[in-house]
Amino acid sequence: xxxxxxxxxxxxxxxxxxxxxxxxxxxxxxxxxxxxxxxxxxxxxxxxxxxxxxxxxxxxxxxxxxxxxxxxxxxxxxxxxxxxxxxxxxxxxxxxxxxxxxxxxxxxxxxxxxxxxxxxxxxxxxxxxxxxxxxxxxxxxxxxxxxxxxxxxxxxxxxxxxxxxxxxxxxxxxxxxxxxxxxxxxxxxxxxxxxxxxxxxxxxxxxxxxxxxxxxxxxxxxxxxxxxxxxxxxxxxxxxxxxxxxxxxxxxxxxxxxxxxxxxxxxxxxxxxxxxxxxxxxxxxxxxxxx
Amino acid sequence: xxxxxxxxxxxxxxxxxxxxxxxxxxxxxxxxxxxxxxxxxxxxxxxxxxxxxxxxxxxxxxxxxxxxxxxxxxxxxxxxxxxxxxxxxxxxxxxxxxxxxxxxxxxxxxxxxxxxxxxxxxxxxxxxxxxxxxxxxxxxxxxxxxxxxxxxxxxxxxxxxxxxxxxxxxxxxxxxxxxxxxxxxxxxxxxxxxxxxxxxxxxxxxxxxxxxxxxxxxxxxxxxxxxxxxxxxxxxxxxxxxxxxxxxxxxxxxxxxxxxxxxxxxxxxxxxxxxxxxxxxxxxxxxxxxxxxxxxxxxxxxxxxxxxxxxxxxxxxxxxxxxxxxxxxxxxxxxxxxxxxxxxxxxxxxxxxxxxxxxxxxxxxxxxxxxxxxxxxxxxxxxxxxxxxxxxxxxxxxxxxxxxxxxxxxxxxxxxxxxxxxxxxxxxxxxxxxxxxxxxxxxxxxxxxxxxxxxxxxxxxxxxxxxxxxxxxxxxxxxxxxxxxxxxxxxxxxxxxxxxxxxxxxxxxxxxxxxxxxxxxxxxxxxxxxxxxxxxxxxxxxxxxxxxxxxxxxxxxxxxxxxxxxxxxxxxxxxxxxxxxxxxxxxxxxxxxxxxxxxxxxxxxxxxxxxxxxxxxxxxxxxxxxxxx
Numbered sequence: 001x002x003x004x005x006x007x008x009x010x011x012x013x014x015x016x017x018x019x020x021x022x023x024x025x026x027x028x029x030x031x032x033x034x035x036x037x038x039x040x041x042x043x044x045x046x047x048x049x050x051x052x053x054x055x056x057x058x059x060x061x062x063x064x065x066x067x068x069x070x071x072x073x074x075x076x077x078x079x080x081x082x083x084x085x086x087x088x089x090x091x092x093x094x095x096x097x098x099x100x101x102x103x104x105x106x107x108x109x110x111x112x113x114x115x116x117x118x119x120x121x122x123x124x125x126x127x128x129x130x131x132x133x134x135x136x137x138x139x140x141x142x143x144x145x146x147x148x149x150x151x152x153x154x155x156x157x158x159x160x161x162x163x164x165x166x167x168x169x170x171x172x173x174x175x176x177x178x179x180x181x182x183x184x185x186x187x188x189x190x191x192x193x194x195x196x197x198x199x200x201x202x203x204x205x206x207x208x209x210x211x212x213x214x215x216x217x218x219x220x221x222x223x224x225x226x227x228x229x230x231x232x233x234x235x236x237x238x239x240x241x242x243x244x245x246x247x248x249x250x251x252x253x254x255x256x257x258x259x260x261x262x263x264x265x266x267x268x269x270x271x272x273x274x275x276x277x278x279x280x281x282x283x284x285x286x287x288x289x290x291x
Numbered sequence: 292x293x294x295x296x297x298x299x300x301x302x303x304x305x306x307x308x309x310x311x312x313x314x315x316x317x318x319x320x321x322x323x324x325x326x327x328x329x330x331x332x333x334x335x336x337x338x339x340x341x342x343x344x345x346x347x348x349x350x351x352x353x354x355x356x357x358x359x360x361x362x363x364x365x366x367x368x369x370x371x372x373x374x375x376x377x378x379x380x381x382x383x384x385x386x387x388x389x390x391x392x393x394x395x396x397x398x399x400x401x402x403x404x405x406x407x408x409x410x411x412x413x414x415x416x417x418x419x420x421x422x423x424x425x426x427x428x429x430x431x432x433x434x435x436x437x438x439x440x441x442x443x444x445x446x447x448x449x450x451x452x453x454x455x456x457x458x459x460x461x462x463x464x465x466x467x468x469x470x471x472x473x474x475x476x477x478x479x480x481x482x483x484x485x486x487x488x489x490x491x492x493x494x495x496x497x498x499x500x501x502x503x504x505x506x507x508x509x510x511x512x513x514x515x516x517x518x519x520x521x522x523x524x525x526x527x528x529x530x531x532x533x534x535x536x537x538x539x540x541x542x543x544x545x546x547x548x549x550x551x552x553x554x555x556x557x558x559x560x561x562x563x564x565x566x567x568x569x570x571x572x573x574x575x576x577x578x579x580x581x582x583x584x585x586x587x588x589x590x591x592x593x594x595x596x597x598x599x600x601x602x603x604x605x606x607x608x609x610x611x612x613x614x615x616x617x618x619x620x621x622x623x624x625x626x627x628x629x630x631x632x633x634x635x636x637x638x639x640x641x642x643x644x645x646x647x648x649x650x651x652x653x654x655x656x657x658x659x660x661x662x663x664x665x666x667x668x669x670x671x672x673x674x675x676x677x678x679x680x681x682x683x684x685x686x687x688x689x690x691x692x693x694x695x696x697x698x699x700x701x702x703x704x705x706x707x708x709x710x711x712x713x714x715x716x717x718x719x720x721x722x723x724x725x726x727x728x729x730x731x732x733x734x735x736x737x738x739x740x741x742x743x744x745x746x747x748x749x750x751x752x753x754x755x756x757x758x759x760x761x762x763x764x765x766x767x768x769x770x771x772x773x774x775x776x777x778x779x780x781x782x783x784x785x786x787x788x789x790x791x792x793x794x795x796x797x798x799x800x801x802x803x804x805x806x807x808x809x810x811x812x813x814x815x816x817x818x819x820x821x822x823x824x825x826x827x828x829x830x831x832x833x834x835x836x837x838x839x840x841x842x843x844x845x846x847x848x849x850x851x852x853x854x855x856x857x858x859x860x861x862x863x864x865x866x867x868x869x870x871x872x873x874x875x876x877x878x879x880x881x882x883x884x885x886x887x888x889x890x891x892x893x894x895x896x897x898x899x900x901x902x903x904x905x906x907x908x909x910x911x912x913x914x915x916x917x918x919x920x
Binding site for chain 1 (some may be wrong): 408426428429500503507508511512513538539540541542544546547549553557558559560561575576577578579580581583584587588710715867870883917
């Protein structure tokens with residue numbers, strides 16, 4: 001049974017089958033990420049200013065990743081163009097470059113950015129105990145400037161046993177620069193500041209703690225939606241890479257020998273998908289890193 | 292996404308016969324996949340109904356052990372789930388089991404029973420045939436869609452037998468309940484009812500995504516020459532719109548499921564507000580989430596899902612009514628436009644399920660308006676089908692009986708929905724049996740009757756044999772009586788205020804002792820339960836008929852119903868590739884009783900008007916084809 005319009009377009013629609021299918025698939029994906037972004041809107045509207053962290057994500061690294069992903073979109077199109085001009089070795093080169101860009105993006109995201117977050121620890125202080133930790137929060141200073149209060153002390157947890165030991169009464173945190181020097185005007189504006197954790201250790205009684213967690217999804221609504229969307233996005237990148245790899249390996253060459261236009265069409269629809277994944281990141285980057 | 296078949300470059304006349312596994316199990320032929328969907332879907336439907344038959348025992352006779360099957364029931368679900376009655380007989384379901392049966396009844400019926408049958412089974416089998424295609428556009432994706440559905444179904448079934456049992460937070464899985472259910476001592480961290488429900492849903496959603504992409508592409512690309520848009524059989528139109536609903540409405544539920552999964556497994560608070568106290572214990576979490584967010588995302592799927600359930604049913608009924616009244620559908624174009632409007636509006640009515648959440652009067656007003664608006668296209672459809680009956684010489688075949696019964700019953704379902712569209716009335720009726728009666732009238736005597744109609748109608752095409760007429764009539768009469776005896780009293784119960792989720796059927800509430808039409812709410816419970824078991828018995832002739840007729844039914848010709856659409860131009864059953872020669876379409880889908888033609892039907896693929904033989908018998912004194920239209 002031969003299915004028509006796999007390679008050549010149907011006359012009245014001007015399209016071959018997979019092209020319609022990929023656009024439909026992308027429409028569905030828009031709704032998937034749309035659901036998650038609308039959750040972001042819902043959560044952010046519901047959160048008060050103190051509960052929505054700013055400047056926790058690494059903007060230079062995020063920018064680099066954005067550039068890498070856009071580059072990969074360009075090389076993907078070049079690979080497709082090479083196929084259309086029947087230059088197979090050029091196709092191999094550009095497709096290889098695309099895969100390399102994708103892998104670099106994933107490495108930065110999953111092996112550098114994520115673990116960096118998992119090392120960090122945040123302690124939310126109870127409303128009634130905020131005064132006790134005023135030297136690390138600087139709320140009087142913030143109030144005078146009309147800024148929302150700070151309720152969280154962040155840094156690296158020194159006594160990791162405090163997480164599991166029910167008898168441990170306190171957290172010892174090597175605090176971030178913002179908590180070491182809370183009245184420094186540099187920290188007024190919520191933006192990412194690349195500063196290592198200070199050597200200053202702050203001891204926080206567990207009784208004063210509202211909630212404490214590493215920078216994992218459970219830390220806050222912000223990290224919950226951040227890890228969910230970027231995690232799902234990373235899964236999409238992995239899926240795209242698998243497809244690209246499949247066409248880059250000998251399977252692609254075999255199809256090229258049989259019907260080069262068929263391979264070109266397949267690469268074209270995977271490129272459309274890849275651009276969509278890229279586009280999702282174009283939304284993720286400003287929404288999480290910059291806003 | 293780029294998957295296409297590697298068909299052999301030239302069609303060979305003598306196909307190599309594939310082995311049993313490739314022919315019937317791992318087939319990529321749309322007809323085999325359609326039949327797989329149909330049988331799996333029908334089995335799941337009966338299973339979902341069985342859950343309800345057991346629950347109806349608990350509702351009618353709370354605290355009494357299940358007769359006959361009591362011991363087996365306890366063995367199956369364990370003594371923690373099935374207890375003993377006052378006399379020590381085993382077979383009394385626990386509240387947890389009752390809740391899980393309720394949740395799984397909804398899940399199985401909607402996602403594993405009705406949608407796979409009405410949309411996937413008929414869509415797969417009939418659509419390529421009706422548009423004159425050899426197969427679906429992506430046969431391998433088609434098989435992947437079925438197997439993803441199958442895995443999802445197996446996961447859902449397996450969840451009954453993991454420690455703590457299947458999901459029990461309702462098929463709606465509202466948060467925060469669903470976040471805290473099935474957790475703690477006695478439950479595995481991931482393999483517990485609710486989390487497994489989410490995993491199963493992911494497979495079902497993937498399946499529907501693949502299926503809908505495939506169906507839309509097929510309809511756009513693989514129409515036979517001459518099959519213009521307005522010559523499409525109405526059933527194909529309903530499948531097209533349904534596919535779009537599935538394509539666009541399901542992903543938000545998937546994102547909601549991902550978030551619920553994160554809430555349950557990673558400890559996030561997407562759907563948990565700050566300061567939540569559960570069982571007297573203050574929950575330690577980051578808070579700041581919104582339980583309403585789940586409801587919005589859930590109903591954004593689940594309302595269009597209602598139209599996913601009903602549109603293919605209307606499509607099936609339209610085909611059968613046109614065929615059995617021997618006249619064209621009345622208002623075909625209006626019906627096509629109506630389902631477009633219906634499809635669009637179905638995306639903006641979801642919050643009418645949420646009046647009780649206190650969204651605010653302004654939001655409620657918006658959704659009241661859209662909800663009332665959506666009744667306009669629905670009424671157009673129903674009216675067009677009713678008027679189609681007018682003046683026809685109706686053949687009351689078994690499919691026609693079911694199709695005609697669909698009309699008033701779907702009408703009852705639709706009309707009882709109108710009061711629910713208004714928030715003032717809904718506040719009193721919300722979560723009562725009235726709501727259950729309303730949507731079951733739409734889905735059970737509505738869609739499921741249409742499914743039966745479709746099975747009887749296309750069975751000869753799929754198997755080459757007719758189903759038994761007498762058994763079909765027995766099935767129809769018994770079913771229509773029983774099903775109305777189940778669902779009509781629900782309106783009464785709902786209006787006196789009986790709640791849909793009462794484990795004892797309301798025995799501990801005074802309200803259920805209110806007498807209506809000579810019976811108290813509780814007595815109606817008993818009456819309805821007997822009707823439900825009667826409905827179960829009424830399916831036996833169908834089940835027997837179905838399997839018996841596959842091998843022993845009367846041989847069917849290519850076109851036993853004298854129908855016009857293209858599927859009847861193919862042999863029964865159609866071979867791999869469907870048509871002996873590629874069909875060409877010359878006319879609209881419902882040219883029945885064309886004046887001046889020799890026979891009362893003119894197939895779409897026939898160049899000259901009249902019956903099968905009229906092209907050859909065409910004589911000089913017959914009117915010219917052009918003057919007929």
